[in-house]
Amino acid sequence: MTTTAAPVASATTAPLIDVSRIYAEPAALDLPRGREIAARWPDAEIVPVESHWRIPELHGDEANVRRWVRIKREALVLGVKKTLTVRPNGRSADFIAPSTANGCAMACAYCYVPRRKGYSNPITVFTNIDRIAGALHRHVGKQGRKPEPNQCDPHDWVYDIGENSDCSADALVSDNVHDLVDVFTTLDTAKASFATKYVNRELLDWEPQGRTRIRFSLMPAAMAKLTDIRTTPVPERIAAIDDFVAAGYEVHVNFSPVIVAPGWQEEWRQLFRQLADGIGPAAKAQLACEVIMLTHNAALHEVNLGWHPKAEEVLWQPGLQEPKRSENGAINVRYRVSEKRVHLQQLLAILAEELPFCRVRYAF
Known part of the structure; x- marks a missing residue:
């Protein structure tokens, strides 16, 4: 197993993670990974x-x-982690890998993860990483080679390893993510993928060998300052892209979530221009994106009113939104279908003007 340094401070003034209490299932502490994690915070x-x-x-x-x-x-x-199921996806990835963590140290106001456990939902790390890695290895082996290109990737099966957490932040806590990145270097038919809003430069010392796709989530800086709490500032995310490409990662971007508010089209145009000016030829040559319109939730809205009501002024807009039943059965709200279609086409038109080299893998 790999070994990483102790957690470091984020781009914010306070450390992203400064653990003073560890809630642990006894079986989790019995495993080597659990003991390693506990040893990082001996007090x-x-x-x-x-x-x-x-x-x-x-x-x-x-x-x-x-x-x-x-x-x-x-x-x-x-x-x-008791359930080691690999689930089909077909949007961002071909498959969703068993989680090595859930929850997050960051606090994006629109995040769906707190809806599952409720309230703050800090990072939960699963310490049976050997079993998780083994399940992935077996699943990839059963797939054989990808028979034809799709929106996920033209050649490889893509496995999202960070559905319920941010892997860049998780890597501050344990070696789980590093271990999975290493696993995928041994698999010539599949690659790992995860989205992140945190620039963890420790990952630049790893050797992904092109088998891990990092998707930096981006939105206009002013909106991110309001809603992307405790994340790396957007300009720093853009500035990191060339470094991660040079380190051997495939780097894509997520334009997500797209929040409709006064002046939103011009703010996105400016973001696209910042991205075009902020990355070099190598990054541009392999760049692709996902575009995701905002989905929100009534229960999360009520929670947010208790800690960050300012964000709800742009996230909760009943005049623009309608109920939506998600794939997992939850009732959320989204922009009304007819208006969402118009907004999405407007954004894609601006994207085509400002970033003609950026392929859109999917948009919804």
Whole structure:
């Protein structure tokens, strides 16, 4: 297994992660990865829990809204991943890999992850990484070679390894992500993929050998400052792209989420221009993107009113939105279909003007 340095400070003034309490399933601490993680914070209080899903003082406690960011910085959960299912996807990736973590140290106001466990939802790390990696290896082996190109990739099967977390931030906590990046260097028919809003330059010292795709999520800087709490500033994300391409990663971008607010088209045009000016020929030659319009949720709206009501002024717009049942059965809200189609076409037209070299893999 690989070894990384201790957590470092983010682009914000306070450390992204400064763990003082570790909630741990006993089985998670019994594994080598669990012991490695606990050793990184020797002064942290260890709190035994029966299940990473049921921690009353973290999940489902309405009072935690007032401590939203503090919990994300100071609490860490260790669990064992019991379900190792690889799920088909077909949008961003061909398959969704079993999670090595869920939750996040960052606090984007629109994030869907807090809807699952409730409230702050700090990082939960799964310490049975050997079993997760083994399940992935077996699944890739059964697929054979990709028979034809699709929107995910023209040659390889793509596995999203960060559906429920941000892998760049997860790599501050454990070696799980590094281990999976290494696994995919041994697989000539598949590549890993994850989206991130955090620039973790420790990843530049890894050797991905072109088998990991990082998707930097971007939005206009002013909107990101309002809604992308505790993330790396957008200009720094753009500035990192060339370095990650040079380090052997495939780098794509996510224009996500697209939030409709006064002046939004011009703000996106300026972002596209910043991206065009901020990356070099090598990055441009391999660049592709995803475009994702905002989806929100009534329960998350109520939670956000308790800690970040300013963001809800742009996220919660009943006059523009309608209910939507997501693939997992949850009832969310999205922009009305007819208006969403118009907004999406407007954005794609601006994108084609400003970034003609950027292929759109999918947009919805």
